Amino acid sequence: MSSGGGAGLYLHVPFCSAVCPYCDFAVVPADASRSARYVQALLTELALLGEEELSFDTIYFGGGTPSALSRADLESILAAARRSLAVEDDAWLALEANPEDVDAAALEGWRGLGVNMLSLGVQSFQAEELRFLGRRHSAAEGERAVREALTAGFDIVSVDLIFGLPGQEPENLRDSIRRLAELDPQHVSCYQLTVHEGTPFHRRRQQGRLLELGESSQGELFELVHSELEAAGYSAYEVSNFAKTEDARSLHNQKYWDHSSYLGAGLAAHSFSGRRRWWNEPDLERYCSRLERGERPLAGGEELDSSELALEAVMLGLRRSRGLDLDRLRADYGLNLLERNAAIIESYVEDGLAVVDGRLRLTPRGLAVADAVVRSLDLDPA
Amino acid sequence: MEHIRNFCIIAHIDHGKSTLADRLIQACGAVDDRKFRDQILDSMDIERERGITIKSNTVTLEYTAADGEVYQLNLIDTPGHVDFSHEVRRSLMSCEGALLLVDASQGVEAQTVANLYLAMEYELELVPVINKIDLPAADIDRVSEEIDADLGLDPFEAIQCSAKNNIGIDGVLEAIVERLPSPGGDPEAPLKALVFDAQYDKYRGVVMLVRVEDGVIRKGQSIRLMYTEADHVVEEVGYLKLEKVATGTLETGSVGYVIAGIKTIQDINIGDTMTETERPAKEPIPGYREAKPVVYSSIYPMSSEDYGDLTKALDKLKLNDAALTFTKVSSAALGFGFRCGFLGLLHLDIVQERLEREFGMSLLLSAPTVQYDVTLTNGEEVVVDNPSFFPDAGDVERVEEPYIKASIMIPEKFLGAVMELCREQRGEKTQFDYLAVGRVEVTSEMPLAEVLFDFYDRLKTVTRGYGSFDYDALDYRATDIVKVDIMVNKERVDALSQLVHREKARSRAMHYCDKLSSTIPKHQFKIPIQGTIGGTIIARKTINAFRKDVTAKCYGGDITRKRKLLEKQKKGKQKMKMVGSVEIPQEAFIAVLKTEKEK
Structure with a gap:
């Protein structure tokens, strides 16, 4: 398996059997003919790519629900990627799956594709919460999927949980985490429920039909997630990501956080290389029809200047348990962060939000307010 | 003189004073219809918007009455708000009569009564006018009863009109001529004129508005301002007919303007008595009060870069506002600003609003203080x-x-x-x-x-x-005055320090702590807010740290969005005042000053 020094390839599969009311990803309800058309378009997009200078050592099938695609579709997508791009033979491969799609045949198929990390959208082990979230599997089904995936022998089985639901009792969250810990997957992603504009949850909130969990309760749950998972042997390597060992971390996702190059193919997928970030058409019809005309489906892009890159570096670096490489920040952007922000960083250290040891790292309590910490820092180069 | 009528309109806010003034001006043909705009006498934006009159304006109208005679009607537009009672008083002193305007649907209101008391104090002849009689909600019988019971005036003498729809305006004009007295005064006596207002003209300097009590003002005459003890030569004298119309003389009893080579508004005192240098009057007109600042407050620009703009804005404002004083100050928390003196709280309010409106300034003001x-x-x-x-x-x-x-x-x-x-x-x-x-x-x-x-x-x-x-x-x-300091996160915010009577120190300090703790947003650390006297804590509040402020997901597409949001938030922060590492929004400074009334 690759060591992770190369670029990452993200492949988006936008279909879901039903769209969850909180989801703001580029997602559409599954439909056989649409799905076939999309796969064709994605194959065309991959054929049009040719970033010769990049060598790819991770591939990530995200969605949507990649597990909704057949093994044959997945295989032809991978083959198309390998035809156009320099994908290392032993590239690390991840795939997102919904518990209801997990069965012996599917698992075998994914194993056969060479999937290293299988990421399961379990979200909760509480029946009530699953209903609220509009998920289509039961708590028992979630448990079964994790157990079977673990038995199937993937390097990493990852379980997604969502917390911070309106009215969520800490006890229920604790129970979900304990049930998860008993299953003992190698990796956990634990996201706070975020109500994005344009989602059914957002409309319900605007109509006053969806309460919001108070900021202080959210903080309490965030701390609970971190302490419970810590106790179960997981260490947080990012705000929302936990792994049993260093090897169990998501090799692909870490590229997003250190400005490594990544290429995204598929609906609304984002790419980044050097100082440039660009993204694909988010509308399914336009995405497909542009590719059918043999056109690349780009929707926009940006060239980042040094101050934007520095802000991203700080914002992304502080989300990670390893923290911010202060020397690199100075070397790359001429920014002496400690000197410019001596008083406030000292107060963060005193308050137990941060640690300075050559790097600037946030403690779990600091991670909970990482955005505010970034806002408080003066990032102008000296 | 018997063809002069000096009058004002007193009314509760919204009862249609400016509209009635508009109609009277139109009915007398003082402005042609094409040039007409609503609230023609209110020249400031704030006045038009709030629908109130802040600075009095005056207009001379020529009216040919039913008796065939031409009358000179001087409408002295008084500020409609009793808070401006100084200006109201000066205006009332220039009148012999007043139209007391009552809304036919609203009836007699508080302001009507308060203004009536003032008018009675100056012994003005009153003509009640019921306005808006064509409104569906108009109830003339009830309003008539109120005029009788609450105002003690004869409702049968009330004129009915609708200024908005130009109904009954002739009746109003006839009543002004028939029922209001003409001014008294002695044309042969030494000149005695009340300077009841002044304007600043970029080209001409100070334009004084005067009411002649005795004698006559002539172009070329040497005049003396009795309190200021300064002599000037009259360069121009005339009537205000929306525009200045020079006449060469201003007769006994009339109202008009005088330009006398006075460069700045600070060189005169509103309320002063104008007389002749050669033959001065023995006594000035009584009731003069020197416009002396009694309230002090520091004004700071929200962003310290705007200090230069604030300096220019205050200089300009002062041209028109004699009572405003200011000197430079500097605050550790707020940077450079000005310590300003005001006639009162409303004056402070108006100055603040004009700086914000007319000069686009974003300001912070410290608690008003008197002189000790x-x-x-x-x-x-x-x-x-x-x-x-x-x-x-x-x-x-x-x-x-x-x-x-x-x-x-x-x-x-x-x-x-x-x-x-x-x-x-x-x-x-x-x-x-x-x-x-x-x-x-x-x-x-x-x-x-x-x-x-x-x-x-x-x-x-x-x-x-x-x-x-x-x-x-x-x-x-x-x-027994003590100085109460306000500490935010253990740093003293000098602009929030205040001098308070010892008995009230604790409650005032508590009020500040309450307001600050509810207007300063949570930070990622706890913020103690304390009121202290000489280092002893007398009030305390704590803003708890927020515990959660981080984006859950941050992958490919989220990064640009997140960065842009942070950039925007960082910009927003520049509009905050930083005290140590605490961001204090402008609202917090405003809230502590404005809201004691809420209790």
């Missing part, structure tokens, strides 16, 4: 109008604060509540007199500082708006 006379233990005497310069408690031998004699006119039924209010405001020698059946005047000697905070609002509340209030300065009296 402080005697130090070493015998030295100092005047303090800025909490920052208040000496250490150990060096203070004695402090005196200005007292005023408050005069409050109210309907009798509010007597108890108003007496209680005076007691709460540290009022002494509170007395009351019956002015007429059902009308009472309460007088009380109280510290001016008490009036600064919430007196107006509380008076309005307890009298449901039916109280009118005015005051005269008394003397300075010994007091």
